[in-house]
Amino acid sequence: MTKGVSDLSKAKRVQMMNEARLMRYLGHPNVIRMYGIGVLRQPLLIVLELASSGGLDSYMRKNDGRTPVELKAQFALDAAAGIEFLHLKHILHRDLASRNCLVHKEPGQRPVAKISDFGLSRHGDLYALKVTSKMPIKWLAPEVLKTLTFSHKTDIWSYGIVVYEIFSDGKEPWPGMKNGEVRKQLLDGKTFDFDCAPPNLRLFIREHLWHQNPDKRPSMAEVTGWMEKFAQTKKFEPRAEDALHQGEEIEPGSKSAYAPPPEPEARTPRTATSKGPPSGRTSSACSSASISNTSAYVQMPHVHHHKK
Secondary structure (H helix, E strand, O other): OEEEEOOOOHHHHHHHHHHHHHHOOOOEOOEOOEEEEEOOOOOEEEEEOOOOOOEHHHHHHHOOOOOOHHHHHHHHHHHHHHHHHHHHOOEEOOOOOHHHEEEEOOOOOOOEEEEOOOOOOEEOOEEEOOOOOEEOHHHOOHHHHHHOEEEHHHHHHHHHHHHHHHHOOOOOOOOOOOHHHHHHHHHOOOOOOOOOOOHHHHHHHHHHHOOOOHHHOOOHHHHHHHHHHHHOOOOOOOOHHHOOOOOOOOOOOOOOOOOOOOOHHHOOOOOOOOOOOOOOOOOOOOOOOOOOOOOOOEEOOOOOOOOO
């Protein structure tokens, strides 16, 4: 599979090359792999791993009402494992959405979801925009709107949106609302409700992945551990002893059946390679050449950082 862009400015060519440089370090069953890049003539081409079933968003819409909840749970776990691997490599994705996940199916095996599209990704654990740019408002954590700063915890918020997209069969988040309305809701500390997922999963998303305080959101390792338990559930209904009550806090090491597992730092991603980018946490520029080619992205207003 190839990703190509023609008629690029010099800056866009550099951005696409940086995306390819970042992708070459990524080897994980739930992250799309890059095999090479062609730069000698236009269009510039990035050669990627084949994803036989296309985008996760289109896959869910195409199979609307026909995707078993068990497979949806596996897709959500696939995405969690891929993001966990990226975070262990100190990579912020910054554009998590079902449109940026791909699905591949080998004969005789279930379809597998893979994280893709690293046009906005950065190497580092924290990244602050220095200039305004187009961003996908409906997938953003509220603190991004306030500070233009991205972190692992903003990826976790966006992952919650991805899970909603999976269980809603590819429907857009914040249904029926325009970007300006969504921005106001986010700044007011509000989220949207939905009933397309099992109740315990909905509560986990709303109470933990979408916690207004990013410091109180779980790590991606904790999220993956929770999703592993959820995906192994034989009956996708909450049991009384497992219910996640409104306002309940999840603490590291909690014994709740649906709490993240203790000691998430000891977790090893599934079949991950040890290959990775050089150590360190400084960000390197890496933007997609065609990032604004969708109505999901709108221009972010400038944020003034006041000195104390």
